[in-house]
Amino acid sequence: MLTTVQIRSLKPEARPFKVPDADGLFLIVQPSGALLWRFRYKVLGHERKLSLGTFPELSLQQARKKRDEARAQLVDGIDPVEEKRQRRIAAELAAQTTFGLVAEEYIQKMEREGRSPATIKKARWFLELLDGIAQRPIASVTPHELLDVLKRVERRGHHETALRLRSFAGRVFRYGFATLRTEKNPADILRGALTVPKVKHHAAIIEPKKVGELLRAIEDYKGRPETLHALRIAPHVFLRPGELRQAKWDEIDFAEKVWRVPAERMKMKQPHAVPLSRQSLFILQDLRSLARTSEYLFPALHTTKRPLSDNTLNVALRRLGFENDEMTSHGFRAMASTLLNESGLWHPDAVERALAHGEKDRVRAAYHRGAHWAERVRMAQWWSDYLDELRIGGDVVKGKFRKRA
Missing domain, CATH: 1.10.443.10 (Intergrase catalytic core)
Structure with missing residues (x-):
């Protein structure tokens, strides 16, 4: 089994070479001097290699822990390489389905449905006010994050705007749910969390x-x-x-x-x-x-x-x-x-x-x-x-x- 001292003493050669640790864990020493952790295992008789990270960013102890986690997945019938690929795909998909992108798509739908220019303009203004969550994957936005954005608007004294903003966010989340981008609507949870201003009627002369x-x-x-x-x-x-x-x-x-x-x-x-x-x-x-x-x-x-x-x-x-x-x-x-x-x-x-x-x-x-x-x-x-x-x-x-x- 390797030690940290041994790893630090490794010298690169003209071609990459492997240095084994134990239970399928090994290092690849690159000609550039980079040290790459790999875990080798078999699934249905086929050998596969899982990339774990680089030394010293990933220490010997951390690499062994990741190896053990991968071996546990194998016991449960999970292929660690395939699992890692699915996580990467999910992360990439999440990055492509931010709240801002889904909201923009929803506003474009409103335009196709013939909503008035004033309504579309107001929706885009609401999206600007929700900038605090615009870059977050829509499925990852928490009620706490949304509430923080709404409370910032409310603290400026814009109580009616905060209420309308929550309503707009709710419509975006519902659209995201209908198009399979999220499974929750944090705006619904926040019903009753904001101050409801006293209704002000338009001033009118009636005498x-x-x-x-x-x-x-x-x-x-x-x-x-x-x-x-x-x-x-x-x-x-x-x-x-x-x-x-x-x-x-x-x-x-x-x-x-x-x-x-x-x-x-x-x-x-x-x-x-x-x-x-x-x-x-x-x-x-x-x-x-x-x-x-x-x-x-x-x-x-x-x-x-x-x-x-x-x-x-x-x-x-x-x-x-x-x-x-x-x-x-x-x-x-x-x-x-x-x-x-x-x-x-x-x-x-x-x-x-x-x-x-x-x-x-x-x-x-x-x-x-x-x-x-x-x-x-x-x-x-x-x-x-x-x-x-x-x-x-x-x-x-x-x-x-x-x-x-």
Whole structure:
């Protein structure tokens, strides 16, 4: 049997040669002076050699321990060389299936499924925030690692972002599970681990007299005409800010008096039709008379190839003197929802359809897509007339207002 002193005294020769230890363990002395540990054994009558490491990085005692572990595998019917090859393949596969690569693949799937550009952009932002685990094999990511990333975001005060980040990570892990890259979802284990912030509703003016003040202030807006027209039509059509500012002219049917918003721009991914009142049509015709060559109703300031930025209308409201906790561009929807429902004149489902709120019951949703169209047309005109009365400060048509429960 070899000793460490003997090993250190070995001198290289012109050709490699072997120096045996015991039980199949031996050293190969290379002409370069490198000393390579090998374990020789037989499987089904065939001789095989297992590479264990190099001396002195792997000491004599360590080499013997590895030899003994390999011999134990042979007793269990495991070929050590094949086992080592499988571990190498698994490691290489793991390196090719990092969380970041699987997440990127998942985002590409979202794109193929027609998710909106805004949704895709947000997903890529989430992936940037998850940089702490992006290079880790997805199957090896632990709940502790993911929680550490989420807590860093939460400690900066971004509680809502941390919650959404956990949700996105969970979807990536589920996709990884469905595509056989992982067998666990650490994000599920972390449900309840993050602070749930108090829900903040979009600020909105819902008192009729103050609505009139807002509408008069909008008419006095001295900024860009496109922004003025966006502010003017927003109260009439109930669209979400993103759905409004990204509007294109080919969606407007002046003859049929309908604005058809495609599914890809709608939050619920369902096409949405908006009946246009006389007032809405007038605002749109006035906007078209500006004759700016753009596919967008409300093009950006420096280019006609993009719509207004997402904060333009809120900035305009601030310029008009309405603070962020008083009125937002999203608040026009809350204004309409509150006052239309309180009027008692319209079926609640008609109001919900006008706001393009999703119906969880698919059968009910299919029915209601067309069931209230005629009522919605009447409601759109009544609402625009009502806004005019509020704006000029005249007699307000109150209708049969419901009593609050």
